[in-house]
Amino acid sequence: MITRKDFRELAEFEGADPDCAITFYFQPARPSNKSHREEAILAKDLVRQALREAEKNGRNLCARADLQRILELTGEWKGNRSKAKAVFACSGRNVWQEFDLPPQLARTQLFVNRRFHLKELALLMGGQPRLWLAVVDGHRARFFDLYLDEVREREALFAPLSRRGRGDGFAGYDAGHAERSVNDETLHHFKNVAEFLKQALDKGSFDRLIVGCQDIHWREFETHLHPYVKKRLLGRFAAEVGSVTDQQVRQQGDRILQESLAQHRHDQVCEVLSQARSNGRGVTGLRRVLRSLEMGEVQTLLMTENYSAHAVECTSCSHLDAHMVRYCPVCGRSTQELEDVCEAIVPAAIRRDVDLVYVNEEPDFERVGSIAALLRFRPGKKKSVAASAS
Ligand SMILES: [Zn+2]
Numbered sequence: 001m002i003t004r005k006d007f008r009e010l011a012e013f014e015g016a017d018p019d020c021a022i023t024f025y026f027q028p029a030r031p032s033n034k035s036h037r038e039e040a041i042l043a044k045d046l047v048r049q050a051l052r053e054a055e056k057n058g059r060n061l062c063a064r065a066d067l068q069r070i071l072e073l074t075g076e077w078k079g080n081r082s083k084a085k086a087v088f089a090c091s092g093r094n095v096w097q098e099f100d101l102p103p104q105l106a107r108t109q110l111f112v113n114r115r116f117h118l119k120e121l122a123l124l125m126g127g128q129p130r131l132w133l134a135v136v137d138g139h140r141a142r143f144f145d146l147y148l149d150e151v152r153e154r155e156a157l158f159a160p161l162s163r164r165g166r167g168d169g170f171a172g173y174d175a176g177h178a179e180r181s182v183n184d185e186t187l188h189h190f191k192n193v194a195e196f197l198k199q200a201l202d203k204g205s206f207d208r209l210i211v212g213c214q215d216i217h218w219r220e221f222e223t224h225l226h227p228y229v230k231k232r233l234l235g236r237f238a239a240e241v242g243s244v245t246d247q248q249v250r251q252q253g254d255r256i257l258q259e260s261l262a263q264h265r266h267d268q269v270c271e272v273l274s275q276a277r278s279n280g281r282g283v284t285g286l287r288r289v290l291r292s293l294e295m296g297e298v299q300t301l302l303m304t305e306n307y308s309a310h311a312v313e314c315t316s317c318s319h320l321d322a323h324m325v326r327y328c329p330v331c332g333r334s335t336q337e338l339e340d341v342c343e344a345i346v347p348a349a350i351r352r353d354v355d356l357v358y359v360n361e362e363p364d365f366e367r368v369g370s371i372a373a374l375l376r377f378r379p380g381k382k383k384s385v386a387a388s389a390s
Contacts (some may be wrong), residue, residue, distance in 0.1 A: 001058060001099070001100070001147065001148055001151055002086075002099040002101070002121070002125070002143070002148070004125075005124060005130050005375065006097065006099070007081070007118070007122075007350060008228055008350060008351065009123065010088055010097065010116050010118060010121075010347075010350075011116075011118060011346075011347040011348075011350035011351045012117055012351055013088075013090070013093070013095065013115060013116055013347075014111075014114060014351050015090055015092070015093065015114045015115065016093075017060055017062075017063075017114070018110045018113070018336075019054070019060055019113065019114070020060060020062050020063055020092055020093075021065055021075070021088070021089075021090050021095075021112070021113050021114060021115055021116050022063060022066045022067060022070065022087070022089040022090065022110070022111070023086070023087070023109075023110070023111040023113070023116045023117040023118075024047070024070050024085075024086070024088075024089075024110050024111075025084070025085070025086050025088040025105050025107075025109045025110075025120050026039075026043050026074070026081075026084060026085040026086075026087075026105075027039070027084050027103060027106070027107050027108050027293065028081045028082060028083070028084060028103050029083060029106035036367060039081075039108065040074055040077050040081070042108060043074045043090065043108045044071060044074045045178075046108060046109075046110045047067055047070050047071045047110060048071065050067055050110050051064060051067040051068065051097045052110060054067060054112070054324060055370070062090065062091050063112060063122040065091050066090065066091050067171060068095075069089065069091075069096070070087055070089065070110075073087065073098075080384070081319075082103060082315045083100040083101065083102070083103060084100070084101040084102065084103045084104065084105045085098065085099070085100060085101065085205065086098070086099045086100075086101055086120075086121060088106055088116045088221075094298035098165055099175055100122075101124060101154050102124070102149030102150075104124060104149055105120055105124065105151075106120065106225060109346065114140075114343075115343060115344070115347055117343065118346050119171065119342050120336065121348050122307065122346055122349075122350065122356045122358075123358050124148070125148070126355075126358060127146050127149065127305070128148060128241070129206075129207035129208040129257075130145065130147060130206045130207045130208070131145065131146045131147065131206060131208050131209070131210065131234075131253060131257060132144065132145050132146075132154075132197075132205070132206035132208070132209050132210070133145075133146060133209075133210045133211070133212060133213075133233070133249050133252075133253050133283050134197060134209065134210075134211050134212070135191065135212035135213070135239050135241050135244050136190075136193055136211060136212070136213045136217065136221055136241065136344055137213070137214065137217055137241045138159075138186040138189065138217055138242045139158065139159040139185065139186065139189050139191045139325035140156070140158050140159070140242070141157040141158075141241070142156045142241055142244070143156065143157065143188075143200075144154050144246075144249045145205075145206065146250060146254070147251040148251065149250065149254070150245045151249050151250045152255075155196075156358065157189075157193055157196060159185055159186075159190060159192070160340070161188040163255040163291075164311055176390055179239040184204055186220070187220075190217075190220060190221045190224045190313075191224050193221070193224075194221075194226060194229070195224050195226075197209065197225070197229050197352070198226040198229055199230065201211065201226075201228060201229055203230060206232070207232065208232075208233075208234050208235065208257075209229065209233050210233070210234050210235055210236065210237070210252070210253055210256050211233065211235075211236045211237075211239070212236070212237050212238070212239030212241075212249070212252065212259075213236060213239065214239075214240070215238065220334060224346075232255050233254050233260070233303075234257060234260045235256040235260065238316070239252070243255075245352065252319045265358075265360075266362070266380070268300060268302060268373075268374065269302065269329060269362045269364070269365050270358055270371045271374060272300075272302055272373070272374050273364055273365065273368065274286070274373065275374065275375075276368070280373060280375070281370065281374055281375045281376075281377065282374055282375065283375065284368035284369055284371070285368060285369040285371065285372075286309055286311070286322045286369060286371050287322045287323075288373075289301070289345075289371050289372065290311070290320050290321065290322055290341075290345070291321075292356075292373050292375055293345060293348060293349070293352075293373070294319065294320070296352070297325060297373075297375045297376055297377065297378045298349070298354050298373045298374070298375060299354065299355065299373075299374050299375060300354065300355040300356075300357055300374040300377070301345070301349050301354050301355070301356065301357070301371075301373050301376070302357045302358075302359055302365070302372045302373065303342075303356075303357075303359065303370060303371040303372075304358070304359050304360065304362075304365070304366060304370040304371075305358045305359070307370050308340045308341075309322070309340065309341045309342075309371075310325075310336055310337065310338065310339065310340075310341070311337075311338045311340050311341035311344070312324055312325060312335035312336065312338065313336055313344055314328035314330065314331060314333055314334075314335050315333055315334055315335065315336055316328065316331055316333035316334075317330055317333070318344075319331070319333045320338075320341065320344055321335070322341075324337065326361075337343070349371070352376065
């Protein structure tokens with residue numbers, strides 16, 4: 001599985017030639033669709049076509065070698081692949097990175113460019129927290145972590161069988177007393193689990209939490225959760241500790257995560273629109289977004305999933321401009337045209353730890369240009385400079 005470190009390193013890559021960085025995404029057909037083989041054939045055609053084009057323009061042996069290797073890779077795929085795949089290659093710089101991904105890409109695609117095409121990967125990884133699922137009942141707790149479709153079971157906690165077990169057949173044991181002990185033990189167990197979660201959060205083991213728990217236990221357990229832990233709680237589902245499977249953990253975790261991400265995206269769109277309207281911590285439209293990115297002001301970059309725009313990039317200082325100017329307004333050197341400005345801003349955002357949010361079906365957002373940014377701080381004085389310049 002791909003890590004954030006891998007992701008950053010890919011974003012830092014810049015090739016020597018405009019067509020030496022190869023990005024290949026393979027999306028298998030959905031299991032409901034029977035054409036698995038066809039997906040692999042389509043992928044092969046895509047690579048063959050790129051190879052023919054590379055041969056036609058006669059240069060860049062490096063790209064041709066990489067495309068050939070990708071073609072061989074797709075040839076090895078027999079039968080059904082359930083995972084998606086991403087390959088990043090530049091043999092001239094000794095880069096060959098292959099990653100298995102959850103089958104959630106929009107489609108199979110191939111890009112030949114100066115940089116790696118990271119938008120699809122950013123879309124997949126965007127907002128993916130380190131997620132823990134705690135499945136809890138009155139005397140047991142199991143912990144799972146879920147990252148990009150992969151479930152791993154971690155520790156488990158079991159309350160020791162003390163009076164609860166022995167009490168059943170223990171002659172002369174006061175029934176009311178036994179019941180009270182059970183409650184005490186459950187209480188003690190919930191406190192232990194809550195404390196364990198707090199320590200795990202303090203250690204940075206997870207960012208977000210989902211709890212699997214039956215209704216009868218939930219109300220009591222919830223009261224013991226530390227307020228910090230509670231803030232990280234995305235939701236709850238009903239589950240049995242003894243019988244819960246990895247499959248259920250993945251499905252429930254994914255469902256609750258997707259719902260909460262959709263809500264979060266919507267909240268951020270509302271936030272950036274209202275901030276932009278009040279001249280506060282928000283800007284909309286490509287021109288202002290590029291300026292804020294260059295100033296290092298951007299905290300969160302929002303764009304529609306299919307956002308694309310022409311722009312120019314300075315060959316010397318890397319300044320990006322939404323106006324198609326031949327010479328850089330900053331340093332005066334020549335510029336080159338970018339077919340899609342995302343080629344430059346997505347890696348730049350990843351390198352600078354800017355959160356990327358891809359927005360879907362938000363008409364108000366599309367009306368202001370389909371791209372916007374939440375800023376770390378209010379632009380202040382710069383704002384009036386920008387206003388007088390425009
Ligand atoms: Zn420049």
